[in-house]
Amino acid sequence: xxxxxxxxxxxxxxxxxxxxxxxxxxxxxxxxxxxxxxxxxxxxxxxxxxxxxxxxxxxxxxxxxxxxxxxxxxxxxxxxxxxxxxxxxxxxxxxxxxxxxxxxxxxxxxxxxxxxxxxxxxxxxxxxxxxxxxxxxxxxxxxxxxxxxxxxxxxxxxxxxxxxxxxxxxxxxxxxxxxxxxxxxxxxxxxxxxxxxxxxxxxxxxxxxxxxxxxxxxxxxxxxxxxxxxxxxxxxxxxxxxxxxxxxxxxxxxxxxxxxxxxxxxxxxxxxxxxxxxxxxxxxxx
Amino acid sequence: xxxxxxxxxxxxxxxxxxxxxxxxxxxxxxxxxxxxxxxxxxxxxxxxxxxxxxxxxxxxxxxxxxxxxxxxxxxxxxxxxxxxxxxxxxxxxxxxxxxxxxxxxxxxxxxxxxxxxxxxxxxxxxxxxxxxxxxxxxxxxxxxxxxxxxxxxxxxxxxxxxxxxxxxxxxxxxxxxxxxxxxxxxxxxxxxxxxxxxxxxxxxxxxxxxxxxxxxxxxxxxxxxxxxxxxxxxxxxxxxxxxxxxxxxxxxxxxxxxxxxxxxxxxxxxxxxxx
Numbered sequence: 194x195x196x197x198x199x200x201x202x203x204x205x206x207x208x209x210x211x212x213x214x215x216x217x218x219x220x221x222x223x224x225x226x227x228x229x230x231x232x233x234x235x236x237x238x239x240x241x242x243x244x245x246x247x248x249x250x251x252x253x254x255x256x257x258x259x260x261x262x263x264x265x266x267x268x269x270x271x272x273x274x275x276x277x278x279x280x281x282x283x284x285x286x287x288x289x290x291x292x293x294x295x296x297x298x299x300x301x302x303x304x305x306x307x308x309x310x311x312x313x314x315x316x317x318x319x320x321x322x323x324x325x326x327x328x329x330x331x332x333x334x335x336x337x338x339x340x341x342x343x344x345x346x347x348x349x350x351x352x353x354x355x356x357x358x359x360x361x362x363x364x365x366x367x368x369x370x371x372x373x374x375x376x377x378x379x380x381x382x383x384x385x386x387x388x389x390x391x392x393x394x395x396x397x398x399x400x401x402x403x404x405x406x407x408x409x410x411x412x413x414x415x416x417x418x419x420x421x422x423x424x425x426x427x428x429x430x431x432x433x434x435x436x437x438x439x440x441x442x443x444x445x446x447x448x449x450x451x452x453x454x455x456x457x458x459x460x461x462x463x464x465x466x467x468x469x470x471x472x473x474x475x476x477x478x479x
Numbered sequence: 480x481x482x483x484x485x486x487x488x489x490x491x492x493x494x495x496x497x498x499x500x501x502x503x504x505x506x507x508x509x510x511x512x513x514x515x516x517x518x519x520x521x522x523x524x525x526x527x528x529x530x531x532x533x534x535x536x537x538x539x540x541x542x543x544x545x546x547x548x549x550x551x552x553x554x555x556x557x558x559x560x561x562x563x564x565x566x567x568x569x570x571x572x573x574x575x576x577x578x579x580x581x582x583x584x585x586x587x588x589x590x591x592x593x594x595x596x597x598x599x600x601x602x603x604x605x606x607x608x609x610x611x612x613x614x615x616x617x618x619x620x621x622x623x624x625x626x627x628x629x630x631x632x633x634x635x636x637x638x639x640x641x642x643x644x645x646x647x648x649x650x651x652x653x654x655x656x657x658x659x660x661x662x663x664x665x666x667x668x669x670x671x672x673x674x675x676x677x678x679x680x681x682x683x684x685x686x687x688x689x690x691x692x693x694x695x696x697x698x699x700x701x702x703x704x705x706x707x708x709x710x711x712x713x714x715x716x717x718x719x720x721x722x723x724x725x726x727x728x729x730x731x732x733x734x735x736x737x738x739x740x741x742x743x744x745x746x747x748x749x750x751x752x753x754x
Contacts, residue, residue: 231570231573233566234566234569234570234573235570237562237563237566237567237628238563238566238567238570238628238629238631238632238709239627239628239629239709240570240629240632241629244624244625244629245623245624250622250623250624250625251623253622253623254622254623257622279520280520280521282517283516283517283518283520283521284517284521286513286514286517287514287517287518287521287523290514290517290518332739332742336735336738336739336742337731337734337735338698338701338702338734338738340614340702340705340712341702341715341731341734344705344715344719345540348536348540349528349533349536349537349540350524350527350528350533353522353524354521354522354523355521355523355524355525355527355528358521358523359528424612425612427612427615428612428613428614428615431614431618431705431706432705438615441615441618442618445618445619448622453619457610457611460610460611460612460615461606461607461610461611463610464606464609464610465606465610468606474506477502477503477506
């Protein structure tokens with residue numbers, strides 16, 4: 194006890210602990226700054242929570258929410274929902290397959306670790322140019338949102354899943370390509386470079402050096418993207434690509450609360466299944 | 480020569496090509512089946528898509544985009560919509576970060592002895608928020624909040640709350656519990672323990688999750704308007720429906736530039752943070 198008191202005296206401070214939060218000044222300042230910054234955002238987004246409780250719109254909302262219960266479980270409708278759910282999942286899966294097929298060769302071309310000229314000093318100009326070109330292509334593919342691709346393709350091939358599959362394939366191809374590249378380059382390059390130095394081909398260095406190191410991360414990212422693809426294939430339905438989204442759009446326009454509730458429950462189930470799959474995969478394969 | 484090796488090596492069967500307990504085999508087979516079933520069951524019209532007519536239509540369609548509309552009045556409108564999109568995503572993410580943290584607290588087991596009765600129901604709620612895509616939230620909220628960016632902001636906030644709440648709950652549970660335990664044995668109340676021990680530990684992680692979601696939300700906000708929730712998407716849907724292709728092209732360029740800038744910024748920020 195006396196030692197503590199001596200320490201306090203020697204450091205020239207009172208031994209009583211501070212009664213106030215020592216960092217209060219900073220906290221108050223940053224809270225104030227955040228509130229000031231928030232103001233223009235609120236103006237730009239016409240943020241008026243009062244509007245939710247405006248008497249007229251509130252009545253409509255309450256009526257709509259009340260019609261959610263009970264969810265619609267008529268057998269005919271359930272069969273329709275089941276079919277459209279499968280279409281949604283199939284659209285996402287087909288799109289992901291396309292994206293994978295697109296991303297794999299581009300990743301292989303643009304990964305810097307597999308450059309043979311970069312083993313000694315800097316990369317030669319031609320390989321460098323090719324890699325940059327592929328990178329730019331990937332950026333262009335993924336910077337156009339899939340909904341926009343879908344709007345364009347719907348004009349060309351007409352309503353239907355083709356537009357959705359193509360849209361998911363292109364956007365997700367860009368995303369997968371970029372992230373696969375980042376994952377492969379983030380690990381230690383030692384193994385694959387040793388293989389390359391000893392005369393292995395690029396494919397061999399990829400299969401036996403890079404892939405075993407990064408397989409777990411690649412798998413779990415791909416599954417995560419598949420889950421995202423399921424969600425975005427629902428969204429694509431809103432612009433006419435079919436599936437659950439289109440059905441939901443129709444029900445919303447008719448204010449059929451029961452049908453909407455059923456479909457929301459299906460979404461919930463889909464995401465839960467994707468979650469389980471991803472956990473299981475990470476535990477057993479990665 | 481004491482320990483002599485066996486004269487004949489014991490003969491071992493080669494490993495079977497297929498083993499019923501090989502989970503990877505079953506998974507691979509299931510995956511292939513899913514992919515094949517997907518392609519078979521969808522009536523994909525590749526032939527029509529790659530036909531000469533479709534190619535010509537596509538070329539004509541893309542040709543109509545050029546040249547993009549550049550009249551100052553319209554460009555000003557596009558810039559305003561871009562700012563609105565940015566504001567929607569920022570405000571939506573901010574609301575989601577606050578709500579997500581508030582929901583993550585009851586959704587996590589703060590220490591080993593905690594009963595955490597609310598953990599399961601809260602996680603269910605967060606999953607439900609997350610399961611519904613932003614665009615669906617937007618079209619649901621249009622009924623309550625009316626057309627415009629307000630509905631879009633709320634939609635982004637709703638979906639992102641689910642995502643961030645779950646990530647935050649994981650972060651809280653995985654935080655090292657030394658400082659919190661030290662305060663707990665002194666009898667400090669739970670709220671202050673969180674404020675002074677757990678939160679400072681996880682703030683960097685929470686910030687990086689929030690920034691990552693913001694990046695995602697800018698993309699989402701750009702297209703939310705397609706159902707009428709404000710921002711660039713609303714202009715895109717409007718001009719595309721009226722077949723005003725040069726104007727659509729300007730909006731598209733604005734979208735791509737916005738996404739590109741945000742990507743570059745977040746890439747730079749992450750480089751800065753990890754260096």
